[in-house]
Amino acid sequence: MESWRNNKAVFLTFLGPALLWLTIFFFVPLAIIWLYSFGENVSLVDIEITWTLNNYERIFRPEILILLWRTLWLSALATMICIVIAFPVALVIASAQPKWKPWLLLLIILPFWTNGLIRTYALLNILGTRGRLNGALHWIWTQANEALTLIGLGDYHLLGERFQPIQFLGTELGVIYCLVYFFLPFAILPIYSSLERLDKSYLEASLDLGAGQVRTLFVILVPLASTGIFTAAIITFIPAIGQFLIPDLLGRGQVDMIANVIERQFKKANDWPYGSALSLFLLYVTFIVLAIRATVDARRSAERANA
Amino acid sequence: MHKSREKPEPFHYHRKLSLQLFFIATIVFLYLPIIVLVIFSFNDSRRGGNIIWRGFTFDYYEKALNNAGLIEAFANSITIAVISTIFSVILGALTAVLLWRFRFSFKPLFEGMVSLPIVIPEICMGVSLAVFFGYFGLWAPPGTPWPFNLANIIIAHITFSFPFAAMVIRTRLATFNRETEEAAKDLGATEFEVFRDILLPHMKPGLIAGALLAFTLSLDDFVVTFFTSAPNAVTFPVKVYSMVRFSVTPEINAASTVLIILTVILTAFAMRFQSFRETSK
Amino acid sequence: MTVKPIISVQNVTKRFGRFTALDNVSIDVMPGEIFAILGPSGCGKSTLLRIIAGLEAPTEGCILLDDADITAMPANKRPINMVFQSYAVFPQMSVAKNVAYGLKVQRMPRSQIDQAVAQALAQVHLTEFRDRMPNQLSGGQRQRVALARALVKRPRVLLLDEPLSALDAKLRDAMRLELVHLQEQVGVSFVIVTHDQSEAMAIADRIAVLNDGRLCQVDSPEGLYQRPVDGFVADFIGRINLFEIKALKRDSGKVIVSSTEAGDVVIAASQAPDGIAADGLVMAIRPEKITVSLTAPITDGGTVVQGTLGDIAFQGESSIVEINLPCGAALSAFLHDSDCAPLRQAAAGANVWCHWNSGDVLVLARSAV
Numbered sequence: 023m024e025s026w027r028n029n030k031a032v033f034l035t036f037l038g039p040a041l042l043w044l045t046i047f048f049f050v051p052l053a054i055i056w057l058y059s060f061g062e063n064v065s066l067v068d069i070e071i072t073w074t075l076n077n078y079e080r081i082f083r084p085e086i087l088i089l090l091w092r093t094l095w096l097s098a099l100a101t102m103i104c105i106v107i108a109f110p111v112a113l114v115i116a117s118a119q120p121k122w123k124p125w126l127l128l129l130i131i132l133p134f135w136t137n138g139l140i141r142t143y144a145l146l147n148i149l150g151t152r153g154r155l156n157g158a159l160h161w162i163w164t165q166a167n168e169a170l171t172l173i174g175l176g177d178y179h180l181l182g183e184r185f186q187p188i189q190f191l192g193t194e195l196g197v198i199y200c201l202v203y204f205f206l207p208f209a210i211l212p213i214y215s216s217l218e219r220l221d222k223s224y225l226e227a228s229l230d231l232g233a234g235q236v237r238t239l240f241v242i243l244v245p246l247a248s249t250g251i252f253t254a255a256i257i258t259f260i261p262a263i264g265q266f267l268i269p270d271l272l273g274r275g276q277v278d279m280i281a282n283v284i285e286r287q288f289k290k291a292n293d294w295p296y297g298s299a300l301s302l303f304l305l306y307v308t309f310i311v312l313a314i315r316a317t318v319d320a321r322r323s324a325e326r327a328n329a
Numbered sequence: 330m331h332k333s334r335e336k337p338e339p340f341h342y343h344r345k346l347s348l349q350l351f352f353i354a355t356i357v358f359l360y361l362p363i364i365v366l367v368i369f370s371f372n373d374s375r376r377g378g379n380i381i382w383r384g385f386t387f388d389y390y391e392k393a394l395n396n397a398g399l400i401e402a403f404a405n406s407i408t409i410a411v412i413s414t415i416f417s418v419i420l421g422a423l424t425a426v427l428l429w430r431f432r433f434s435f436k437p438l439f440e441g442m443v444s445l446p447i448v449i450p451e452i453c454m455g456v457s458l459a460v461f462f463g464y465f466g467l468w469a470p471p472g473t474p475w476p477f478n479l480a481n482i483i484i485a486h487i488t489f490s491f492p493f494a495a496m497v498i499r500t501r502l503a504t505f506n507r508e509t510e511e512a513a514k515d516l517g518a519t520e521f522e523v524f525r526d527i528l529l530p531h532m533k534p535g536l537i538a539g540a541l542l543a544f545t546l547s548l549d550d551f552v553v554t555f556f557t558s559a560p561n562a563v564t565f566p567v568k569v570y571s572m573v574r575f576s577v578t579p580e581i582n583a584a585s586t587v588l589i590i591l592t593v594i595l596t597a598f599a600m601r602f603q604s605f606r607e608t609s610k
Numbered sequence: 611m612t613v614k615p616i617i618s619v620q621n622v623t624k625r626f627g628r629f630t631a632l633d634n635v636s637i638d639v640m641p642g643e644i645f646a647i648l649g650p651s652g653c654g655k656s657t658l659l660r661i662i663a664g665l666e667a668p669t670e671g672c673i674l675l676d677d678a679d680i681t682a683m684p685a686n687k688r689p690i691n692m693v694f695q696s697y698a699v700f701p702q703m704s705v706a707k708n709v710a711y712g713l714k715v716q717r718m719p720r721s722q723i724d725q726a727v728a729q730a731l732a733q734v735h736l737t738e739f740r741d742r743m744p745n746q747l748s749g750g751q752r753q754r755v756a757l758a759r760a761l762v763k764r765p766r767v768l769l770l771d772e773p774l775s776a777l778d779a780k781l782r783d784a785m786r787l788e789l790v791h792l793q794e795q796v797g798v799s800f801v802i803v804t805h806d807q808s809e810a811m812a813i814a815d816r817i818a819v820l821n822d823g824r825l826c827q828v829d830s831p832e833g834l835y836q837r838p839v840d841g842f843v844a845d846f847i848g849r850i851n852l853f854e855i856k857a858l859k860r861d862s863g864k865v866i867v868s869s870t871e872a873g874d875v876v877i878a879a880s881q882a883p884d885g886i887a888a889d890g891l892v893m894a895i896r897p898e899k900i901t902v903s904l905t906a907p908i909t910d911g912g913t914v915v916q917g918t919l920g921d922i923a924f925q926g927e928s929s930i931v932e933i934n935l936p937c938g939a940a941l942s943a944f945l946h947d948s949d950c951a952p953l954r955q956a957a958a959g960a961n962v963w964c965h966w967n968s969g970d971v972l973v974l975a976r977s978a979v
Binding site: 032041133135285304 | 348352360361366369426432439442449450452453454457491520548565566569573577588600
Binding site: 506508509511512513514515516517518519522526527530531 | 663664665685686687690691692694695696698699700702711712716756760763
């Protein structure tokens with residue numbers, strides 16, 4: 023690697039365009055919304071930067087804090103479900119025969135390549151009260167009910183008088199379902215990657231020493247794959263908290279997350295200063311999560327170095 | 330199959346029936362909605378909702394293909410993807426080579442800067458760009474000829490794609506044998522000739538992978554595009570979104586199915602291309 | 611008529627931050643010779659080669675080519691070419707394209723290039739491989755591509771960075787001969803960097819020994835071997851026995867050197883360097899200068915040391931015999947088979963007498979400062 027001084031002309035040619043682009047189209051816009059967050063609407067179209075902290079104060083009102091809590095909670099729940107599902111799936115792929123592995127991976131990744139909007143829309147059909155999922159549940163309910171009737175318990179209406187479809191749309195359940203659906207491939211890949219690189223001899227040693235399959239799994243396998251699991255958690259959680267489309271389409275206005283409030287400020291409510299403050303707030307939350315990740319990573323490496 | 334009776338084989342989890350079923354269930358979970366979407370694109374649904382199957386028809390495909398707004402949105406998406414990919418790969422390559430080749434005092438800072446568009450929540454990026462364009466009056470005025478009316482969206486897409494492209498290209502550069510560069514210099518090549526004849530050919534697989542990634546990211550994007558589009562500049566996902574909010578008809582399914590097929594073809598093409606290069610090495 | 615050097619490295623110093631890789635090194639390479647730069651890992655020899663090639667710039671000092679100062683000349687303009695340690699054959703080009711590359715960038719007309727390439731490939735016996743890709747070649751073949759690629763440009767000097775170290779033993783011997791023949795054919799000066807002293811001794815006309823960035827000695831292989839300038843060179847080149855000197859007394863034309871291993875040794879005054887105290891000196895004797903016998907030798911002068919027979923490493927027509935001295939140190943002696951046979955019959959630990967002539971004793975500074 024050479025010092026930039028060796029070849030200033032080439033260095034600047036390569037640095038210039040990217041730096042310029044980032045500055046103009048990334049940092050300047052962020053600077054502007056930072057300024058706006060201290061501003062007020064003085065007319066329908068004008069914003070004056072009065073250096074007020076009003077917008078930030080509004081963030082700490084109960085309704086917003088509740089919203090923030092809901093955003094974090096829904097994302098965390100979705101992340102956990104994703105990991106619980108992703109781990110066995112990744113395990114299957116990682117332990118499959120080499121000739122199957124690329125195909126299995128492709129199978130998992132293909133939905134990921136499909137347009138996000140289309141995937142979210144596809145769930146709308148499935149999750150309605152008369153949608154496919156409820157249809158299937160209804161069918162199961164009917165079968166189960168008939169089975170009960172057959173054995174003479176029909177009159178007790180053990181499963182209820184009528185089939186009650188599960189409300190997905192417009193509820194937190196629907197949003198979580200969609201979040202999991204959306205982010206599952208994201209979660210599978212890092213865990214797979216971590217398991218793939220695992221030295222099988224650890225497992226063999228454990229079995230050799232007499233531990234059973236299940237014990238081996240939890241005591242040995244999961245900790246060794248923990249980097250992958252942690253990565254999966256991060257790359258699921260962070261995009262999840264910034265989600266706008268999923269709560270919008272599936273929440274139908276009932277289940278707002280932070281991004282929905284932000285969107286509203288810029289479209290219907292036309293309160294750009296407040297929206298800017300909220301956006302920056304979301305940004306800071308993201309950075310805090312990343313910082314936590316970095317600290318955990320650093321502590322892990324230090325432990326490993328000292329071990 | 331009572332595998333549990335046999336001596337447990339370490340790490341052969343893929344053979345356990347319970348896990349196999351789980352895997353299949355996951356696949357069903359992932360694919361079923363898409364399959365249903367495709368099936369219902371042929372649904373002869375009269376009233377809104379497209380929930381109950383009524384009959385088979387190609388009508389809605391006809392409708393979709395005749396929907397000028399939809400076609401225009403689709404064309405816009407492709408145009409934006411192509412143009413932003415070209416610029417993303419160029420900027421990404423410049424950045425990757427810079428980081429690979431040079432030592433400079435603010436290097437960690439620059440690396441952090443370049444990876445910010447990847448970590449930042451999409452809505453923050455969309456919002457800040459919308460505000461930026463408004464503040465400096467950089468919105469393409471209505472009546473701007475195609476493709477310049479798409480400039481705002483293109484700029485946004487380049488901004489979030491080029492760091493991804495840079496990452497991919499940088500991975501490829503890491504495997505480069507420095508001595509081949511010095512050998513070329515030793516044989517008399519100028520800086521430019523070294524770049525063109527030695528470095529660029531090595532980077533090619535990385536450039537292609539970066540281009541594919543940038544293309545997909547652009548085609549797929551919703552949030553950032555949502556904030557940087559305008560009535561006269563709409564992309565396919567944004568158009569579909571507005572249609573969905575309005576009413577749910579099989580027309581949307583039809584349009585979506587077409588896009589899915591396109592994605593599959595593109596992916597297949599990319600994979601063919603990749604494996605072809607692997608075998609020819 | 612004095613022949614002018616083709617390359618003159620003058621007082622070159624190279625520092626990387628606080629680390630000094632080369633310290634005031636000056637060497638001259640003569641036209642038509644094979645010159646080796648020899649030294650242990652980290653001594654700065656590769657850095658020196660790269661400075662000559664133009665891939666690094668010296669912190670101080672200059673490089674002259676035919677009396678012209680080329681220190682500021684960039685690598686791609688110097689009429690000097692290098693064969694890299696990893697060969698650095700361009701993976702995306704065929705053998706012929708690789709060899710042609712240097713000519714292509716100097717804008718030679720196509721027909722001339724084709725002719726030159728064909729000639730170069732013939733010289734390294736790679737004509738049938740001209741359309742092969744590098745990943746289809748063996749290591750030795752790739753090296754020959756790198757050679758052809760460099761030589762086709764008719765450089766004034768060819769630089770080679772550890773040309774033989776990556777090859778297995780048999781290939782190494784073959785390649786060594788090929789390099790010598792090639793140099794005779796082409797007539798261009800070769801500068802070879804190596805850490806293997808036996809290679810340098812076998813191939814080079816003159817050798818520069820580097821240690822820790824400093825130049826110890828430049829001489830022919832024979833000169834380095836017989837007349838090493840200090841303890842480091844003596845130890846680095848070939849095998850040698852080294853003794854610590856306890857005391858040194860000068861006494862009218864003679865010098866008495868005392869050591870634990872060999873007692874008092876009387877040598878001529880000319881053999882001991884002036885002006886260095888006893889603790890800055892070492893005494894050395896080459897293994898082949900020692901005679902070993904089972905009976906006390908009849909000698910006039912020289913040194914006689916008694917010890918017990920240790921290991922004998924049988925090598926065919928010669929053997930390396932280890933003799934354990936009463937003080938605890940060991941001597942290495944190199945004997946031809948005829949002299950060694952009786953020793954091989956003797957029991958281990960048998961008493962033996964070692965003898966060497968005073969004139970063969972080397973008294974050297976530990977290392978040239």
